[in-house]
Structure formats: structure tokens, C-alpha cells
Amino acid sequence: MDKITLTPPSKAAQKVIIATFMLISFVCIFFVYYNPNTTFFKFPAVDVHTNCSCTETCLDVLKKQNYKCTIKNASDNPSTTPAPNPAPATAKKDDQETILLIWVYPFGARFDLGVCGSQFNIHGCHLTDDRSMIQKAHGVMFHHRDLSADLPQPPRPAFQKWIWWNMESPSNSHPNSLINDGFNLTSSFRKDSDIPVPYGRLIDATDEQKNFTIPKKDKLVCWIVSNFQEHHKRSQYYNELVKHIKVEAYGGHFNNRVNDDDYGNVVSSCKFYLSFENSIHRDYFTEKLFNPLALGTVPVVLGPSRDNYEEFIPRDAFIHVDDFPTPKELADHLKSLDQNEEQYRQYFNWRKHFISMSSSFGLEHACRTCDYLKRNKHYIAIKDLKGWFWG
Ligand SMILES: *[C@@H]1O[C@H](CO)[C@@H](O)[C@H](O)[C@H]1NC(C)=O
Ligand SMILES: *[C@@H]1O[C@H](CO)[C@@H](O)[C@H](O)[C@H]1NC(C)=O
Ligand SMILES: *[C@@H]1O[C@H](CO)[C@@H](O)[C@H](O)[C@H]1NC(C)=O
Numbered sequence: 001m002d003k004i005t006l007t008p009p010s011k012a013a014q015k016v017i018i019a020t021f022m023l024i025s026f027v028c029i030f031f032v033y034y035n036p037n038t039t040f041f042k043f044p045a046v047d048v049h050t051n052c053s054c055t056e057t058c059l060d061v062l063k064k065q066n067y068k069c070t071i072k073n074a075s076d077n078p079s080t081t082p083a084p085n086p087a088p089a090t091a092k093k094d095d096q097e098t099i100l101l102i103w104v105y106p107f108g109a110r111f112d113l114g115v116c117g118s119q120f121n122i123h124g125c126h127l128t129d130d131r132s133m134i135q136k137a138h139g140v141m142f143h144h145r146d147l148s149a150d151l152p153q154p155p156r157p158a159f160q161k162w163i164w165w166n167m168e169s170p171s172n173s174h175p176n177s178l179i180n181d182g183f184n185l186t187s188s189f190r191k192d193s194d195i196p197v198p199y200g201r202l203i204d205a206t207d208e209q210k211n212f213t214i215p216k217k218d219k220l221v222c223w224i225v226s227n228f229q230e231h232h233k234r235s236q237y238y239n240e241l242v243k244h245i246k247v248e249a250y251g252g253h254f255n256n257r258v259n260d261d262d263y264g265n266v267v268s269s270c271k272f273y274l275s276f277e278n279s280i281h282r283d284y285f286t287e288k289l290f291n292p293l294a295l296g297t298v299p300v301v302l303g304p305s306r307d308n309y310e311e312f313i314p315r316d317a318f319i320h321v322d323d324f325p326t327p328k329e330l331a332d333h334l335k336s337l338d339q340n341e342e343q344y345r346q347y348f349n350w351r352k353h354f355i356s357m358s359s360s361f362g363l364e365h366a367c368r369t370c371d372y373l374k375r376n377k378h379y380i381a382i383k384d385l386k387g388w389f390w391g
């Protein structure tokens with residue numbers, strides 16, 4: 001090695017180096033802190049028919065449609081085994097590709113058909129919306145809300161499976177005469193679907209993400225709601241709760257709408273968020289749960305039982321209304337946590353291990369369905385779809 005003489009940097013140079021270092025650190029910390037918010041709430045150019053009539057859930061789901069985030073490990077979903085990566089390049093590639101036809105886009109919202117590999121590490125899939133592929137497709141996906149008499153013309157190839165696909169709760173969707181015929185597989189938020197796709201899930205945090213800081217708080221309890229109906233259990237609970245604690249209420253019902261750009265800042269500035277589902281069904285917890293988790297706010301949940309939530313998220317990540325005999329006692333607990341920083345922090349212990357991720361509506365169903373078709377070629381038929389979902 002040649003000898004290298006290092007002259008110690010001058011005082012001025014030292015200052016520049018220190019200043020540069022601090023600037024870089026600041027930028028890094030800034031992005032560690034802000035990245036989840038900024039990527040989470042960009043919903044560019046979605047081809048949504050603005051005139052479709054949607055329930056609250058459907059609109060919320062659409063908003064998440066362009067949530068761009070790479071799932072690093074597809075095997076975090078127990079039902080999915082990642083295909084070998086990279087896929088071996090062979091001349092017979094086309095023969096091996098599983099073809100999945102999207103018969104209609106959900107609520108008319110298109111999604112990118114070429115990204116199962118990059119997003120989910122699922123390879124060998126050919127997703128298409130080209131109906132002329134109907135005789136070749138291994139699977140055809142039908143979105144429940146968009147089911148109509150406009151079905152494929154027979155004959156139906158013997159190997160072809162039809163997938164019934166729905167993310168709305170049973171209360172928010174209605175059985176129709178078309179559903180008891182011809183379907184082979186289901187894809188929904190329900191864990192016992194053939195291809196379950198919950199609204200979100202926790203995945204392993206990277207080392208950077210493990211260094212989580214609770215966002216600054218200037219509100220205690222918040223709620224954003226548009227669809228406020230007196231007969232909903234959540235409305236009744238809320239009406240009781242506000243007698244005992246101040247709730248910052250937003251949304252159409254309260255004439256206090258939050259636009260998409262502000263949503264992240266509003267939710268993260270609250271210590272607690274009322275993750276109250278509009279209807280109570282097994283496995284039905286929506287972005288109302290997964291968004292606050294992602295944004296550093298403790299969800300207070302109203303939905304299915306605590307046990308059911310604990311099948312999806314850690315028990316100390318949320319507060320369940322059923323943990324308290326009355327809304328007043330919940331209010332007292334929230335007030336006491338407001339006074340006890342140390343106890344409040346315990347609700348974020350899970351952040352040392354996980355982050356909360358939303359599903360890509362539509363795309364994720366299609367990619368995971370394709371993966372399922374590739375691995376399960378046996379005959380299968382649904383006996384009583386109506387009884388299973390609405391029974
Ligand atoms: C609704 O949207 C569809 C698709 O963009 C369009 O064809 C139709 O004319 C619209 N209907 C009304 C009533 O605006
Ligand atoms: C994915 O997770 C599984 C177990 O959770 C682990 O065995 C595997 O190595 C992980 N793969 C990658 C690419 O991180
Ligand atoms: C974690 O983040 C804080 C600031 O948010 C920073 O001061 C600290 O150095 C970080 N630690 C690691 C191990 O990255």
C-alpha cells in the first residue's frame with residue numbers, strides 16, 4: 001500500500017462536514033418518519049366511475065387501490081408459498097403461465113395486471129381483462145357487486161374455475177340469484193375463504209422501521225364517519241361515549257370532512273381513534289383498523305370479538321370496547337392513559353417488530369388467486385355460497 005498522508009481538516013472544513021452530516025441525518029430521520037404517510041395517501045389517477053353508487057366501505061377500499069408498497073415476504077400469508085424467484089426462463093413459459101381473466105373490474109376500477117411478481121413475489125401469472133381469452137383462462141374472477149346477467153357464454157372449459165370475490169360485509173352486500181351457480185372458489189376478507197385477503201395485515205418491520213417514534217399528539221379521541229345511522233351499534237356506542245369524553249368528530253355526518261391529503265395528519269395527531277365498523281361480522285375489520293395502526297394511533301375497536309381481532313393483530317395493539325362494561329368506563333380508561341405516558345407507550349410495543357400494511361384492493365385478490373390456481377388443480381365446487389356468506 002502507498003503511504004497516504006492525511007492532513008487534518010481545517011476548523012472551517014470540520015464545520016462544513018458536521019453541518020452536512022447533520023443535514024443528511026435530518027433528511028434520513030424525516031423520511032423514516034414521513035414515508036409511511038406520504039406513500040400511504042397517494043391515490044394517483046385511478047380510473048373510477050364517479051357515478052357508481054358505493055357504500056362507505058367500497059369507497060374507502062377504492063382509495064387504497066393505489067397504495068404502493070412492496071410486500072417483501074409473500075409467505076407472511078400462511079396460505080401463500082412464494083414461487084421460486086427468479087422464475088426459470090424456459091421456452092415453454094407460455095404453457096406454464098396461469099391465465100386469470102378479470103371478467104369485470106370491481107366498481108370499474110382498473111389495476112395494473114403485470115405486477116404480481118414485483119408486488120407479491122408471485123410468478124408465472126398472466127392476468128388479463130381480455131374476454132376473448134375466455135376459453136383459455138384457468139380462472140375467471142367475478143366481483144360480487146358487479147355480477148350481472150352478462151356472464152361468459154357456454155361452453156365452459158372443464159379446467160376453468162370461477163372465483164367469487166367480495167370485500168363488503170354481508171350487511172353491505174346482498175345475495176342475488178346468480179351466486180349459487182357455477183363458482184368454484186371464494187376470495188374475501190373471511191379467513192375461511194379459499195383465497196383470504198384481509199383489509200390489511202402486519203408484516204415484519206425493517207430495522208429502520210423498528211425505530212418507531214410516536215407521532216406528536218394534540219387530540220385525545222378522534223372519529224371520522226360519513227355513514228352515521230342511528231341503528232348502527234357504533235352510533236349508539238358513540239352517543240353514549242361522548243357523554244363522558246370529548247371526541248373530535250369528523251366526516252360528512254359532522255359537516256367536518258377530512259380530505260385525503262389531511263387524513264394522515266389528522267389521524268396521527270390523535271392518541272386514540274374509534275375504529276368502529278359499520279357492521280359486525282367475523283373477520284370483518286377494515287382500513288378503519290389498519291390505517292390508525294399504520295399511522296401511530298391506538299385503535300379503539302368495535303367489531304367482532306376481541307379473540308377474532310387477536311387472530312390478526314397483537315393483543316396489546318388495540319383497545320376493544322368489550323374490554324369495558326360501559327362506555328363510561330372506557331372513557332375513564334382513555335383519560336387515565338392520557339395522564340400516563342408510560343402506559344400509553346405500551347400500546348406501541350408491537351412496532352418494534354411489525355408494521356401495518358393495507359391490501360391492494362383487486363390486485364392482491366387477483367395475484368393471490370392466480371397463485372392458488374397454480375398450486376391447486378383439483379376439482380372443487382362451492383355448495384352453498386349464500387349459506388356460507390350470509391347464513
Ligand atoms: C356512468 O359512468 C359510465 C361509465 O363511465 C357511463 O357510461 C355512464 O353514462 C354514466 N352514467 C351516468 C348516469 O352518468
Ligand atoms: C419469509 O419468511 C419466512 C418465515 O416467516 C422465512 O423463512 C423466509 O426466509 C422469509 N423470506 C424472505 C425472502 O425474507
Ligand atoms: C432512531 O430514531 C431517533 C430519532 O427518531 C434517532 O435519534 C436514533 O439515532 C435512531 N436510532 C437508530 C438505531 O436508528
Ligand SMILES: *[C@@H]1O[C@H](CO)[C@@H](O)[C@H](O)[C@H]1NC(C)=O
Nearest residue numbers: 159160182183184379380381
Ligand atoms: C367448478 O364448479 C362448477 C359448478 O359447481 C362445476 O360444474 C365445475 O366442474 C367445477 N370446475 C372445476 C375445475 O373444479
